[in-house]
Amino acid sequence: MSAFNPKPWPRKLRSQEWFGGTSRDHIYHRSWMKNQGLPADLFDGRPVIGICNTWSQLTPCNAHLRDLAERVKHGIYEAGGLPLEFPVFSTGESALRPTAMMYRNLAAMDVEEALRANPLDGVVLLAGCDKTTPALLMGAASTDLPAIVISGGPMLNGWFRGERVGSGTALWQMSEAIKAGTMSQEDFLEAEQAMSRSPGSCNTMGTASTMASMAEALGMALSGNAAIPAVDSRRRVMAHLSGRRIVDMVKDDLKPSDILTREAFENAIRVNGTIGGSTNAVVHLLALAGRAGVDLTLDDWDRLGRDLPTIVNLMPSGKYLMEEFFYAGGLPVVMKVLAEGGKLHRDALTVSGGPVWDEIKDVRNWNEDVIRPLDKALTQQGGIAVLKGNLAPRGAVLKPSAASPELLQHRGRAVVFEDIDDYKAKIGDDALDVDETCILVLKNCGPKGYPGMSEVGNMGLPPKVLRKGVTDMVRISDARMSGTAYGTVVLHTSPEAAVGGPLAVVRNGDMIEINVPARRLHLDVSDEELQRRLEAWTPRVERPNGGYAQLFHDHVEGADTGADFDFLKGCRGNAVPRDSH
Structure with a gap:
């Protein structure tokens, strides 16, 4: 030897x-x-590259990541590095209770400490399901080692009786059809077999695909990463090339702090509006910006995304699925449209080592019904609308591209549910005093309230309303909703009810006004009455007794700043820990 x-x-x-x-x-x-x-x-002095793998059979979106990790290793070895794969906590949206969001910060802590404590010079972040992408990016930003994202990719299209079946979106639609009496239980069970027919994450523009798009728009993934289907051989090629690239990034000392700039976040916000991305991107990018030291606020989301057309015709806002988005040219086409319209910072640095414009300037749109021209946009008012008023002093969000245009200006009577259990107990009762003009209000489902801020904001409508053929109503909560969901749904209302925000004191029969063009969310009671109610309010949510749940409750911040822990903000670096031997 x-x-x-x-x-x-x-x-x-x-x-x-x-x-x-x-x-x-x-x-x-x-x-x-x-x-x-x-x-x-x-061990001759070559770079040691970590492969941070969120593979888990309990996270179906990520269950194929072992294969991708092997492809990453090939690239790292080729480029002269030593790859070392390691597991981190995997937050799977489809199985974790009470919600995967409760564990995003735990996963980010796991990533951060694994990077800091181990002999690593750079890291490849293998992500897929909704929360794994932001968690890995947050941990990497906190240590600031050279890092690159490779996404697991979306599933292939689902098909049922000649119609596309979109992950999540079809589930919500069919579930409402069952309650309306327009679909049989037998058909629902048959459709289930078509919903998830290949490895990968949601095939709609849900949160997983949105966050893969955000990683690419931020410059933290190679161009084209977001849309390649999980089972397409080009996904393996992307993993291989990412393995090669991270070695050169270490050589050049190209770090997240060089890439995650103010301009990068502005690019990502505009991309999110143009693709009709998930409202969950708001909390994740706010949290990531907090780690990166970029002063990003809800007002930035509204200012940068306002008046942006949504041009990607994908469920839940449109017709197609991620497979068609990839064939049409994927995210680089969208980013080129933004750049040519003066809505993208062309010089923003990416993991390629060059400006984003160099990566996208020569791409072409191969299907203008999937990625539409600006003059044929799916909706001219995309983006994320940030509403404020006496009901949401620190803001609430709504996705106009998924809402009903006629409900974007609406005044209605509040039908209040104190928490998710109250909602479940009452919503199916035909004696519930509700009609389609009412506004459904759900409390105590925010970061501290649920706990974890579950995806229950897109409340199913009362069956007696569905039987009329009504498919949408205004809904307001401090919860989140799945990126695969749709409807006129106001989310992330801040401060949340569990900490005594105004949402906590809304009563049945109160009139509420929503005016999206004016960005207004107003509870129609006097200032004096609102103050009396708030002074008389007492908490309903008890502090958990120990464990991670107590840590979460004690330190999680509001949705308006990203729902991160107060002690995790900022970059703590990657100083080598003392050797104990």
């Missing part, structure tokens, strides 16, 4: 604090690694 003889690298690598010498401690670290069959020359 050859003696350890390190080769020079352009600069001293962080991993060499563990592996780069002949002391007892260096030999200790290297010798244990070699029990995996690693040759001595892999």
Whole structure:
């Protein structure tokens, strides 16, 4: 066996604090690694690249990531690096209770501490399901090691009796059809078999595809990453190329702090509006900006996204699914449209090492019904609308492209549910005093209230209203909704009810006004009456007794700033921990 003889690298690598010498401690670290069959020359001073894998069979969206990790390794080895794969907490939206959002911050902590404590020079972030992408980006931003995202990709289209079946979107539609009496239970069960027919995440422009798009729009993934289907061979190619690229990023010391600039976040917000992206992107990008030290607010979301047309014709806002989006040219086409319209910072740096314009300037649109020209936009008023008023002093959000135009200006009588259990107990009762002109109000489902801020904001309508053929009503809550959902739904109302926000004191029969063009959300009671109610309010939500739930309750901030923990904001760096040996 050859003696350890390190080769020079352009600069001293962080991993060499563990592996780069002949002391007892260096030999200790290297010798244990070699029990995996690693040759001595892999520790010769080349970069050590972590592959942060959210693979889990409990996270179906990410259950194929082991294969992608192997492709990443090929690229890293080719480029002269040493790949080392490691697991982190995987937040799967389809199975975790009470909600995956409760564990996004836990996963981000796991990523941050794994990166800081281990001998890594850079990291490839393998993500898929909704919360895994922001969690991995948040952890990486907090340590600021060179990092690149590779997404697992969306599922193939679902088909049922000649119609596209969109993940989540079809579920909500069919569930309402059952309550309306227009679909049989047998047909619903048959349709279930068509909903998830390949590995991958949601095939709609839900939160998973939105966050993959956000990673690309921010410059943290290679151009074209967001839309490639999970089972397409080009997804493996993307993983391979990302493995190659991270080695050069380490060589160039290209870090998240170089990429996650104010301009990058502005690009991402505009992209989100143009693709009809999920409202969940709001809380995730606000949290990520907090880690990156970028002063981003809800007002920025409204200012930058206002008057942007939605041109991507995908469910839940439109007709098609992610598979067609990829065939049409994917996110680079959308970004080129924005750039040519003066709505994109062309010089924003990406993980490619160059400006975003270099990556997108030559792409073409191969299907103008999927990615529409500006003059044939799906809706001229896309983006995320941020509403404020005495009911939401710190803001609430609504997705105009998924709403009913006739309800964007509406005044109605409040029908109030104190929490999700109250809603479930009452919504199916035909004695409930409600009609289609009313506004459904759901309380105590925010970050502290649920806990975790579950995706229950798109409340199903009362069956007696559905039987009239009505498919939408105004709904207001401090909850989130799935990115696959649709409707005139006001979400993230801040401050939340559980901490005594005005939402907590709305009563049955109160009149509420929503005016999206004016960005107004108003409870029609006097200031004096509102103040009396708030002074008499007492909390309904008890502090959890120990464990992560108590940590979450004590330290989670409001949705208006990203629902991150107060002690996790900012970049704490990647200083090498002391050796204990």
